[in-house]
Amino acid sequence: MYKIYYLDFFGRSECMRLLFDHFSLPYTDVVLTQPDLQALKLEQGKLEFGQVPVIETPEGAFLCQSLAILRYLGRKYGAYPESDAHTAYLIDSTIDGMEDYINHFFKYHMTPQDHPLKSELREKWLSFSDTLFSVLEKRQPKEAKYFLGCENITIADFALAAFIYMMVLNEANPHYEAIKPVWDKHEGLHRYAEGLYELFKTRFESRGKKPF
């Protein structure tokens, strides 16, 4: 059984849960408080870079770095088509694009309200969001079930589903009101996103509400 060690967020661990659910792989969540995390950092061999998420594999190995874990699981369960280098690139850069979004979002979110750069950071985040959604729209064939029109599900689908339903279409997200209008403009993505919701409905409807 896989074990996910993480804080009480969807955050960087949600894409793995969606993958585990999709492939019917049993897993448990070890939800850490900040004191738990500090204690775990001191234990040998568990948090290689002092960060979570880490997963413990059924074989007892500890793997860190959320995206490296996602790629590992993707390769293991046939959800990361690398035989076509260009497709692999499109998957990789989509994931990197979401990382950039997250960086812009948290830079804005963590800056105090009275900081002189607060509104500039908001603009940068929203502007990048528009760019990212445009890229995704261009890459996603209108009628396709999976991202890029791939024949089977890939790590891009897990990452996008986790991302969309935690950072964009999540009313509990602190900046939902700002991002929703940007998302609404990109109609080419709506059908795909709805399909993702259906795919992961069980998880999305049982996990409760969190800001991200």
Next chain:
Amino acid sequence: MLKLHYFDLYGRGEPIRMLLNYAKVDFEDCRYKFEEWPKLKAEGGFEFAQMPVLEVKTGETTKQYCQTLSILRYLGRKYSLYPADIEDAWTVDSTLDAIIDIINGLAKIHWEADEERKKKMAGELIGGAYPVFLKAMAARLDASNARGGRFILDDKVNAADILFACFIFNYIYNDLNPDSGAALKPAFEGYETLKKYSESLRAELGAYLESRPKSGR
């Protein structure tokens, strides 16, 4: 035919330059000044409105590749600098991600205008994430050394070694950035393993480190 677009500094373009050079692949190295960027960005030619961008022309088709790590993975796959075994690939992937975390941390500090926040962020990185990173990397190298390898995985340079080389020779051993070196070198040189690794990289990269256009970061 390859064309790389980036600013006229190391930054996020240098790992790609270094990889292409190491793989002995010719490319056009387009370097831009910061002042040129607003106009370039507005022209809308770059998919994510960011650089680096690698253009690959095959016959009549030109494909655009964006996002530093994605470009490194693409080229790594193409030029045998990225392993096929899934455990090895995890080692390379997590190394790439861990190094980028530190580089991103340094970039955030560099661009922070507020002196108080800047000092606080630097303290947190140099006192927190950076020593943990070095310890983890030294342990990985020890494991590789025990298997007879000089580099992260084994005795062959891969894409993660290229990125690590950029970290070492752009941020630590860079005469044009003594402040960065002063902050990062002591902890780095605390590990014999890491010192030996940087010497192996220097030998492997050879003339490139001398002949490449220099910049402070």
